[in-house]
Amino acid sequence: MKKYPRTEKYDNEWISENWMGPNPLWLLEELCEHIDLKPGMKVLDMGCGKGITSIFLAKEFGVTVFANDLWISATENLQRFENAGVAELVFPIHAEAHALPYAEGFFDAAISIDSYQYYGADETYFPCIYSKLVKNDGQFGIVVPGLKREFEKGYPDTLKEHWEGDMFSFHSKNWWKHLWEKTGIVDITVCYDMEEPKDIWYPWAKWAKDNLGFNDMEFLNSDTNNDISLIVMSAIKKATPPAV
Numbered sequence: 001m002k003k004y005p006r007t008e009k010y011d012n013e014w015i016s017e018n019w020m021g022p023n024p025l026w027l028l029e030e031l032c033e034h035i036d037l038k039p040g041m042k043v044l045d046m047g048c049g050k051g052i053t054s055i056f057l058a059k060e061f062g063v064t065v066f067a068n069d070l071w072i073s074a075t076e077n078l079q080r081f082e083n084a085g086v087a088e089l090v091f092p093i094h095a096e097a098h099a100l101p102y103a104e105g106f107f108d109a110a111i112s113i114d115s116y117q118y119y120g121a122d123e124t125y126f127p128c129i130y131s132k133l134v135k136n137d138g139q140f141g142i143v144v145p146g147l148k149r150e151f152e153k154g155y156p157d158t159l160k161e162h163w164e165g166d167m168f169s170f171h172s173k174n175w176w177k178h179l180w181e182k183t184g185i186v187d188i189t190v191c192y193d194m195e196e197p198k199d200i201w202y203p204w205a206k207w208a209k210d211n212l213g214f215n216d217m218e219f220l221n222s223d224t225n226n227d228i229s230l231i232v233m234s235a236i237k238k239a240t241p242p243a244v
């Protein structure tokens with residue numbers, strides 16, 4: 001599997017105490033290959049969960065991070081940011097994706113790791129809400145679980161048994177690319193399937209089975225056609241985007 005040298009600096013036990021899906025630092029490190037982050041930039045970490053991606057962004061790139069999540073409280077995340085010594089750079093925010101408290105054009109960049117599929121598959125979300133948060137010429141990046149291609153019935157036969165909840169927003173890279181591109185608001189810079197997605201997913205799946213009783217292992221093992229993907233997409237907002 002591909003190496004993620006920045007992530008190797010972080011304690012594995014700390015990562016697995018705080019991850020909420022396939023190693024978020026691997027996914028973020030891959031995404032950061034396509035986003036230009038500089039100290040002092042303001043970055044939205046949307047759906048940050050327990051905030052380890054926000055800590056990583058502050059430590060690795062010296063950016064100021066607004067660590068936004070719904071399921072995890074801001075108070076809990078603040079404690080983690082203090083423990084990690086980044087509370088001056090990372091601000092925990094508890095807010096739902098459709099009721100965000102930020103000014104339009106506030107962020108230099110907005111990233112989202114294993115979260116955007118929960119709300120962003122709605123066609124109006126990007127043009128009417130999310131894209132407005134970032135300034136013109138600013139950057140976007142997401143990594144989402146998805147599929148290698150679209151299926152007529154929305155899901156592959158091999159995975160039917162496990163298909164539930166947010167999996168209905170699992171889509172192909174071309175589907176995601178089209179979703180943003182057709183708005184005319186951004187230029188897509190990359191959109192691709194990560195290599196060996198199941199190898200990336202397995203450590204979390206095993207941990208989640210042992211600790212939470214989740215069935216990610218069965219889900220991955222049932223994917224005999226290798227349809228499951230982890231999709232990386234980045235984009236730059238146009239200098240003069242259309243008014244929406």
Ligand SMILES: C[S@@+](CC[C@H](N)C(=O)[O-])C[C@H]1O[C@@H](n2cnc3c(N)ncnc32)[C@H](O)[C@@H]1O
Nearest residue numbers: 019020024047048049070071096097113115118
């Ligand atoms: C699978 S977890 C991933 C968390 C973290 N990024 C990680 O990889 O460990 C998905 C995250 O998306 C957030 N989320 C889901 N729906 C949301 C919504 N409607 N508004 C804001 N956040 C949401 C949840 O709070 C949750 O922490």
